[in-house]
Structures are given as C-alpha cells and as structure tokens.
Amino acid sequence: MKIASKHFGLLITSLILVSGCSASSDSENQLADGTSSTSAPIPPEPTSLQDLVENSDAAAYWAWKKSSQKILNSVSIIKTAIIEIGPNTTPDYLNPQIAIDLASKLYSDHKQNQELTYIYYQHEDTAWAQRKLNDFLGKYIQDWQKEQAQSSCRAKDDCFGAVAITHPKKPAGIVLVSASDAGKEDVNHTSGTLEAHEYTHIIQDESQGRFLGQVPRWQAEGEAMFAQAASIYHLDFLSYTVERERIIKELIKNPEISQSWLIEFINPDPGLTRWEVWDKYPGWRVYDIGMLVTEILASLKGPESTMRLSLEVGNGLSYQKAFEKIYGIPWETAVPLLAQIIYNQINS
Numbered sequence: 001m002k003i004a005s006k007h008f009g010l011l012i013t014s015l016i017l018v019s020g021c022s023a024s025s026d027s028e029n030q031l032a033d034g035t036s037s038t039s040a041p042i043p044p045e046p047t048s049l050q051d052l053v054e055n056s057d058a059a060a061y062w063a064w065k066k067s068s069q070k071i072l073n074s075v076s077i078i079k080t081a082i083i084e085i086g087p088n089t090t091p092d093y094l095n096p097q098i099a100i101d102l103a104s105k106l107y108s109d110h111k112q113n114q115e116l117t118y119i120y121y122q123h124e125d126t127a128w129a130q131r132k133l134n135d136f137l138g139k140y141i142q143d144w145q146k147e148q149a150q151s152s153c154r155a156k157d158d159c160f161g162a163v164a165i166t167h168p169k170k171p172a173g174i175v176l177v178s179a180s181d182a183g184k185e186d187v188n189h190t191s192g193t194l195e196a197h198e199y200t201h202i203i204q205d206e207s208q209g210r211f212l213g214q215v216p217r218w219q220a221e222g223e224a225m226f227a228q229a230a231s232i233y234h235l236d237f238l239s240y241t242v243e244r245e246r247i248i249k250e251l252i253k254n255p256e257i258s259q260s261w262l263i264e265f266i267n268p269d270p271g272l273t274r275w276e277v278w279d280k281y282p283g284w285r286v287y288d289i290g291m292l293v294t295e296i297l298a299s300l301k302g303p304e305s306t307m308r309l310s311l312e313v314g315n316g317l318s319y320q321k322a323f324e325k326i327y328g329i330p331w332e333t334a335v336p337l338l339a340q341i342i343y344n345q346i347n348s
C-alpha cells in the first residue's frame, strides 16, 4: 500500500504572506523594548486531554511553542534533496531546501535516511515529470501511479497538486510538485508549506516501513498539515495562527460538525486503517480535523510524539496500542475527549 497525497491549493483570499524567517522568537508576547504587546496572554501549558477540555485554546499555542523549541534546538540532519526542474518550468517556491530542513528538524528524532528528490513541473512538462517518476519506481510502479503527474496538473490553470512517494524496496523518496501561474499567487505554493508537508509524508513512510498506511488517514494528512504550519512559521506564533486559520476555516462554527460527528470521524466503526471509510466526507476533512488532532497531541508531548505513532506502528503495534503507549491513555477514552476539545475550538 502506498501513501499518496494530493493537495489542491486553496485560492488566496488574503494577500497576507508572512515570512517565517522574519520575526524573532517569542515576538508574540514582547515588543523589542521589552514591553508587552496587546496580544492574548499565554495560556497555561496543558497537562492532559482532560485539562485541554477545560482550556481548549491552549493547544494551538503549546503545540506551536514545543515545535518552535524543537526546531531551534535541533541539529540539522542535512537532508540535501536533489532538485530537478522541468525544462519549461519555473517553480512556485525557489528554496525547497529551507522547507525540507525545517520539517527535518521538527522530526529530528526520527530516521531520515532516504535519498530525496523533488521534481518541479509546469503543465508543459507533465510528461517529463511522469518519466522521472517512472524511472524512480521502475518495475514497481502501480497502475494508479502511471498518470500521477497528469492527475496533479490537469491543465495550465488546474495545476496545484503534489505527491510524495517512497520507493518500495530502497530508502528513497520522490516528491512531485506542480507549478503554475496561479500557484505563484498561492501561499501554500510560495511559502514552503507544500514542500514541508510532502517531506513529512516521506518521514512517515520511512517510520512505518512495511506497515505503511496502517495509521488513520487523518493522521497521515493532519500531521503533514500541522508540520507545514509549525515548521515554516516556527519563529512567529501569529504567522502560525494565520496558516492554521487558512487550514481550518471550513470547520469554524460549521453546523454539520457535532461532537458525535467528530467521534465517528476520528474513530470510524469499520476501523482506523481502511482509508476508504473517509471517502464519504468532504476531501478536506482529513486535512483540517487531522491537523487539529495532531496539534492537540503535539501540545501535550511535542511534535515528535505524533511521528512516534508512525514509528510504533512500523514496529508492529496497532495505532490504538501505539497511542496508549505514547500518551498514557486508552484510545477509546481519548476519542471523546479529542472530539470535545476540537468542538470547543471551532465553536469558541
């Protein structure tokens, strides 16, 4: 089973594009002269899911804070990607190595031994990109991958997809990133978030190994969404919240999303590893709800804890057992608490 993800960029509704590399650490609380800004006070660090039920808004800050500290304290792994650019292509983002480094540092406790290649292509170079993927996978290519480049970039003005694929037999990953004129106006294509997201999938894949895909679909996509926001915007909480709001905006005060809806979504009856059970939901739900679950877990035990779910699953544990081992609470007990915290967050 292969993990694949497609990302169709959201249309820009705002021209706000905040560089993740321009603000100083902790700038959300203190001004340069040492006086306090008018931003909200820092919430107390959460100690448990029960605690977060009472203080649901603490999750965003502490997940960001622990991620920021993790990145700032991590030694660079120096995962240098090979970057290949189609002959007719100008990438939407010109510094993919920066984004890869940040995501790499976020999960620096985890094995990252793959040879890594990023392929950039505009619509004119779709066949070229597909040939690169064909060469990478060789005889292991699966039917659904034979038109992968095309499906991520169907037309000059419909070209927003990206996909991360790991080789089934050797430690190597390839990321196909589409590029377009519209992409050059799309914050997800120009900020590095897309590149960080896809590299997170590569780390997940390596951690899961032969148990690839044995995590909930929302875990795979949600962790990658959280990672893109927390890594690119690790220096500035306000910028993180702008990206977070972009990701979760369809959830805010959404009347369809009750606590029982959330419980069923997070822990569906047919089980956590049959990814088709999420097909009945709008496609973005595995991204936005998954991002909020990941954020809650990262606020308690740091970003490396959510990647450890993949590692423990890769060691042969079920997702539920891995969860209990890492977070110290049975999965079945945690699910309604996660649902309540998310419900509080999106309705506050």
Ligand SMILES: [Zn+2]
Residues within 6 Å of the ligand: 004, 005, 006, 007, 197, 201, 220, 221, 224
């Ligand atoms: Zn993805």
